[in-house]
Amino acid sequence: MDREQVIKALKDSGKWGHKYSFWVVYFCTGCGIIEIPPVITSRWDAERFGIIPVATPRQANLFLITGYVSLKTLRPIIRTYEQMPEPKYTVGFGSCPINGGMYWDSYNTIKHLDKYIPIDGWIAGCMPRPEAIFIAITHLWTMIDKGMANAYKKYRKQYKYYRRNQEMALGELQWPPLYPIDEDE
Amino acid sequence: MREVELYFGPQHLGMVGNFSITLKVEGDRILEATANPGYLHRGFEKLMEYRTWIQNFPLVCRINVVEPDHMEMVYAMAVEKLAGIEIPERAQWIRSIDLELARVGSHLFGLWAYANMLGFDTIGQWAMYHRDLILDLFEELTGGRVYHIYICPGGVRRDFPDGFADKIVKTLHSIGKHVPDYDDTFFNNPLFYERAHGIGKITQEKAKEWGAVGQVVRATGIPYDIRKVEPYAAYNKVDFDIPTREEGDAYSRIWVIRDELIESVHLIFKLLDNLPEGEVYNRVPNPFKWRVPKGEAYVRVESSRGELGLYMVSNGEDKPYRVHFRTPSYSHGLTILEKVLKGANIADVGNAMISLYVVAPEIDR
Amino acid sequence: MKMNKKLAEELELTFKDIEVSTPEDTKIEIFAHKEQVLTILRFLKNKGYNHLALISCVDWIEKAEFELVYILTPYLQDYEAYKKIGDIHLKMRIPRENPETGTVISIFPNAEPYEREIHELFGIKFAGHPRLTHLLLERDYEIPPFRKDFDTREYVEDVFGSIPPIKEEKE
Numbered sequence: 001m002d003r004e005q006v007i008k009a010l011k012d013s014g015k016w017g018h019k020y021s022f023w024v025v026y027f028c029t030g031c032g033i034i035e036i037p038p039v040i041t042s043r044w045d046a047e048r049f050g051i052i053p054v055a056t057p058r059q060a061n062l063f064l065i066t067g068y069v070s071l072k073t074l075r076p077i078i079r080t081y082e083q084m085p086e087p088k089y090t091v092g093f094g095s096c097p098i099n100g101g102m103y104w105d106s107y108n109t110i111k112h113l114d115k116y117i118p119i120d121g122w123i124a125g126c127m128p129r130p131e132a133i134f135i136a137i138t139h140l141w142t143m144i145d146k147g148m149a150n151a152y153k154k155y156r157k158q159y160k161y162y163r164r165n166q167e168m169a170l171g172e173l174q175w176p177p178l179y180p181i182d183e184d185e
Numbered sequence: 186m187r188e189v190e191l192y193f194g195p196q197h198l199g200m201v202g203n204f205s206i207t208l209k210v211e212g213d214r215i216l217e218a219t220a221n222p223g224y225l226h227r228g229f230e231k232l233m234e235y236r237t238w239i240q241n242f243p244l245v246c247r248i249n250v251v252e253p254d255h256m257e258m259v260y261a262m263a264v265e266k267l268a269g270i271e272i273p274e275r276a277q278w279i280r281s282i283d284l285e286l287a288r289v290g291s292h293l294f295g296l297w298a299y300a301n302m303l304g305f306d307t308i309g310q311w312a313m314y315h316r317d318l319i320l321d322l323f324e325e326l327t328g329g330r331v332y333h334i335y336i337c338p339g340g341v342r343r344d345f346p347d348g349f350a351d352k353i354v355k356t357l358h359s360i361g362k363h364v365p366d367y368d369d370t371f372f373n374n375p376l377f378y379e380r381a382h383g384i385g386k387i388t389q390e391k392a393k394e395w396g397a398v399g400q401v402v403r404a405t406g407i408p409y410d411i412r413k414v415e416p417y418a419a420y421n422k423v424d425f426d427i428p429t430r431e432e433g434d435a436y437s438r439i440w441v442i443r444d445e446l447i448e449s450v451h452l453i454f455k456l457l458d459n460l461p462e463g464e465v466y467n468r469v470p471n472p473f474k475w476r477v478p479k480g481e482a483y484v485r486v487e488s489s490r491g492e493l494g495l496y497m498v499s500n501g502e503d504k505p506y507r508v509h510f511r512t513p514s515y516s517h518g519l520t521i522l523e524k525v526l527k528g529a530n531i532a533d534v535g536n537a538m539i540s541l542y543v544v545a546p547e548i549d550r
Numbered sequence: 551m552k553m554n555k556k557l558a559e560e561l562e563l564t565f566k567d568i569e570v571s572t573p574e575d576t577k578i579e580i581f582a583h584k585e586q587v588l589t590i591l592r593f594l595k596n597k598g599y600n601h602l603a604l605i606s607c608v609d610w611i612e613k614a615e616f617e618l619v620y621i622l623t624p625y626l627q628d629y630e631a632y633k634k635i636g637d638i639h640l641k642m643r644i645p646r647e648n649p650e651t652g653t654v655i656s657i658f659p660n661a662e663p664y665e666r667e668i669h670e671l672f673g674i675k676f677a678g679h680p681r682l683t684h685l686l687l688e689r690d691y692e693i694p695p696f697r698k699d700f701d702t703r704e705y706v707e708d709v710f711g712s713i714p715p716i717k718e719e720k721e
Contacts, residue, residue, distance in 0.1 A: 105232065409626075414627065415632060483603075515664075520660045520663065
């Protein structure tokens with residue numbers, strides 16, 4: 001680290017802690033999971049960026065949604081996202097969460113994932129290379145520096161609309177709302 | 186003691202792939218296990234009815250992410266059988282080499298999953314690194330690391346680049362010289378024997394009754410392999426063995442996987458030695474306006490998990506009428522897993538599941 | 551080859567009212583009725599066809615029929631033995647209105663998930679099946695999704711297109 005980075009780190013050590021230790025929830029969501037083991041093992045070593053997979057969402061602050069999301073998977077994804085402590089960041093991996101990708105006319109997959117949970121950034125490709133994940137992580141660092149990675153704050157402020165979209169897609173949800181909903185706004 | 190219902194659910198450190206098992210346990214012992222697939226269902230067979238024959242190729246290889254080449258092969262074989270397309274000789278041999286490289290890559294991936302689950306992290310790191318060397322070979326040949334779209338009806342898309350055969354030999358040698366290390370660290374380790382011996386034991390009669398294919402049936406002593414029963418591509422022109430074991434438990438299945446890995450490497454060397462010259466692609470005119478004649482076909486190949494089959498019905502139009510994949514993980518993950526987990530311990534669920542070589546996207550399609 | 555034709559003749563003699571044809575050297579096609587399926591399968595299993603590879607269903611909407619196909623293969627070990635026996639495709643048709651038939655789990659225990667999937671995706675009832683619950687789908691659909699009159703693109707427009715995006719907040 002050079003002098004400017006040391007000054008930046010000392011000025012805002014909270015952000016320094018968030019950026020350089022992204023702990024990823026281990027959840028194999030879709031077919032993008034095939035490029036995650038190469039990323040976390042010795043060839044494209046992700047631990048030099050501070051990324052390790054952890055067992056439970058309570059210990060994690062990065063959620064990587066790898067690949068398409070089917071209706072049945074959306075429930076565990078929402079529950080996992082709501083259990084992560086703040087500040088938390090989500091990245092959509094692959095072309096399928098962006099707009100449905102190759103399965104745009106399937107009756108069982110979700111087309112736009114950011115109608116249901118907030119997303120900080122997308123990685124396009126089918127499959128993206130492991131280097132693309134690392135470039136995305138450096139973009140996320142820049143966003144955290146500038147204060148632009150605010151997806152979790154958006155979820156808190158607009159929870160009413162997210163919850164309504166989730167109920168429209170899935171029917172009745174078996175868990176209570178995470179934040180209190182004002183009905184008269 | 187009372188009964189508790191546990192969810193070995195999709196977000197779990199021992200689960201590879203998006204699959205879930207509901208367990209009814211009493212203390213530490215499982216009374217009943219119910220497999221819960223469907224997290225990856227895309228409705229492939231319905232989507233394929235809306236796309237033309239050539240547009241289905243990028244779609245077909247995404248059914249099984251770990252080894253997509255066998256899916257392309259079985260689709261190309263079915264279309265060729267229905268339409269009566271002939272393939273040049275060199276294309277058959279190149280297809281076999283491609284499929285065997287995919288088999289080596291898939292077995293290394295399975296080794297990562299199994300060794301990581303047991304706790305042998307070193308083997309996981311080595312296996313993933315060696316698999317990445319094979320993905321580099323695929324990238325040079327086809328342009329993509331994971332999804333190749335290389336095998337088309339009429340042959341393969343392009344020929345080997347210059348010096349590619351030497352590169353294959355060099356890469357496989359550099360993987361092969363680590364086999365004694367793998368043996369000393371994992372396969373001959375008494376800890377592996379203690380952990381895997383007797384888990385998920387299946388007898389010969391039960392394996393046949395429950396519809397087992399692939400390593401599950403070869404580990405009980407029956408050498409059933411589609412490459413010998415109904416040869417396709419260039420498999421009837423070279424000589425190779427089918428490794429088997431006797432006991433039928435997780436230990437035998439992993440040893441069968443190791444033996445098959447080494448046998449595949451030797452088979453690639455034999456195929457490269459006798460590769461004939463010639464064309465690799467019989468151009469089929471107007472692919473966007475193909476009409477395949479009326480009929481039906483059931484073709485099968487031996488993927489790295491077992492017998493992979495495709496039942497295809499055509500109505501004479503430019504789109505398929507009905508396509509149905511018979512994947513090997515279907516009977517392993519839904520029938521055999523539930524029967525094998527009855528009376529087992531909770532700590533053995535991951536062991537049984539990964540040694541049966543179940544891949545979740547194959548079940549759901 | 552000769553065993554192929556011999557088996558075809560034996561089937562025609564044993565069972566009435568079925569059609570047997572041998573379109574290729576290693577394939578026998580049998581067209582049977584709904585009630586005969588169980589006895590024919592038991593007969594074939596004793597002859598050595600002990601692997602039920604696939605139960606598939608085709609929706610012939612113009613003729614208003616569903617066609618169920620049972621594909622049986624033998625657990626043999628080499629090509630010479632297989633060439634003499636081959637595969638069997640057993641087909642039967644049932645009408646599209648209120649489709650139902652019996653289960654074959656008593657002969658082939660691995661038929662259970664195939665029948666469950668066909669029930670959920672095509673709407674065919676299998677009498678005697680121990681659990682006809684959801685396998686792959688998450689919800690019930692008005693028309694079972696793999697039937698030809700279910701238009702998946704229209705369904706996607708209706709259900710997913712009607713969910714509005716979250717607007718950016720204006721400060």
